[in-house]
Amino acid sequence: MTRLRTLTPLLRPASFPTSAKALATSTALFNKGVVAPDKEPFSVYIHWPYCSSKCTYCNFNKYVDPNVDNERMERALVTELKSELVHWGLDQGNRPIRSVYFGGGTPSLARPRMFKLVLDTLSSMCALTKDTEISMEGNPSSTTSIEALKALRDIGINRYSLGIQSFQEHILTELGRDHTPSTALKSLLDARTVWPGKVSMDLIMGHAGQTLDDWIKELRFTMDIVDDHLSLYQLTVEPGTALHTDVKQGKMTLPDGDLSTDMYEATIQLTREVGFEHYEVSNFARNKAYSMHNSGHWIGIDYLGIGPGAHGRVSHPHTRQKFRTFNVRDPAGWMRECEEQGTGRRKTDAIELEDSKRELLVLGMRTRRGIDLDRFYQLTGQGLLEFLNKDATAWCIDAGLLQLSAASLSPTERGMAVADELSVRLLP
Template sequence: MAYLSELSHFIQEAGFKNKKVHSVYFGGGTPSLAKPSNIEAILNKIACLCDLSLQTEITIEANPTSIETESLSNFQSVGINRLSLGLQSLNDKALTALGRDHTSREGLQALEVAKKVFAGNVNIDLIFARMNQTPEEWQKELQHALKLADNHISLYELMVKSGTPLYNAYRQGKYILPKPEKVANMYETAVKLSDRHGFVQYEVSNFMRNNKYSHHNSGYWAGLDYLGIGPGAHGRITDPISGIRKRMYNILSPDEWMSQCKDTGHGLRKSVVLSLHEVKDELIVFSLRSKMGMSCEQFRKFCGGQELEE
């Protein structure tokens, strides 16, 4: 499997061998359509090369389709212990406009199944600031979701990305986004409502209760190194000897990525060395996203001993 060869290559390259794994995240599309045996093989490879404990957070993303919901128990049996469910909306018209394949009813059914399989460790994603969405409708929708949610919820403002059908509709004036003032109103509503339901906001878009924050996402915001495996994946690593940080970008095309993996053991497209100024900027921006921020000690660790004000 190309994933296994690239995984082995990058673990060795980054100096991660025998190091403790902070988290594992299967995302970037529809990983829950993969065979559980393939997920198991990847986890076994990580455990073979690194320190992967039973307490390590291992998340998989899933969409609320019947096929993916039926596989949840199988994923749990091979080592997955956290699920991120892409509900996106509880409004059928909105789901259709967003190009989703499930209905709101299927989404809620999937959530109930997920809470049984991954009790206490389920995240749901919701998108707000959609076309024609009013603050009142958003409040009602979010209130419903919060009543049914497990211990984590991620609330994202709709971002229209270039190259998507939604972007084309937006450019043609067929999909109109709410005014910034209305979006701000919706965001403030989200923060207040989440708090009333016992969810603590620990990052711009993320809310948790019972201390069930996302270890994986928190690693990004804390400036930790991470490996991205697969076509289109990207990572950030620090050279164990020189201390130089660099970003790594994989080949986008699955066929080209797989071909290069066969030839070289990896699908790396390019790596970019970060200047000290870029490292500082990245650390500051990411730490500002979360309530935990960043300590002076952490900052010095990633910036060659320099202080924040330098």
């Protein structure tokens, strides 16, 4: 460790390319005690970039490679993790880990060893507590045995997020998923046995040709088998995907605005009936089974991005200046960087204070909790209500789109549905 720490400055000579101004501002703020003392937990995101097949809608950084060099990949992940922890001063023991999230790609395709190596590294260098949420994403097709799931649990995974996407055969085919409704169902039940109350599942709505009735039926079925967390997404056409090409060429038509709004509203209503709270635009939880990792992202918690193409948002250990980090995207290139330089971080951008404020606003307007007034002040040195356009804020409260309490400013259900518009209006 000592060796690595001394090495770090050499790894990336220009690793804090902050503007003198940004640095001065944030130092000043820090000195004035505006920013809370540095005991804040942080999160770690690990990206496993491989998939067994490509889904038509997915624009994540993923690769279908039959000859994955697991060994080398694992080594590179650990190398990068170590360097980054050191680089950002996260190995000092003062900041506990809030959450670890294995995303992808398809992390359930990785060897259990990968999870073990990463978690061992974290526990040896930082404070991995019993409260740390450790999630992984899984795919029904790659977790066929309950034993495999148990093995993962024993390594330390304590939350499981299953990418089911649909319980309808023709939709799964259309999406390019490599599982069937029955394997999905079996995976879900297995996972619930292994992680009772800690399983999440994803479904997508708004497929070509899908009617409101189709979606309600699927949701009702889901309500009978779901655990305590649900991510229900509107299908989004992302550039660079097969879906994008099909829609652009007119081969496929997705539901229009009114229908997709009907689906969105039906989703909120149906999940509410069985006790789910709509706590973010596309996320639902009951018994307070919120995703710690994602909520952390929404309230401005630091997170380290590890793995090919991973993004991070981390504070400078001394100045508290926040940075956005970007890793090399392609696995081979990223591994090479890790081996040669210790890290695959390719770009480190200082986040201007104004951008931090905007980010907190945009993400906050998407959540039930909204924006915590104290926290906003601590992170930015400005009161939220001073920052926002006053007329627009008052108007939105009047119109029943926002609610203001002593502690927070949060969107109402109606407000959350128009969060993008709210953000634009509320900006000064």
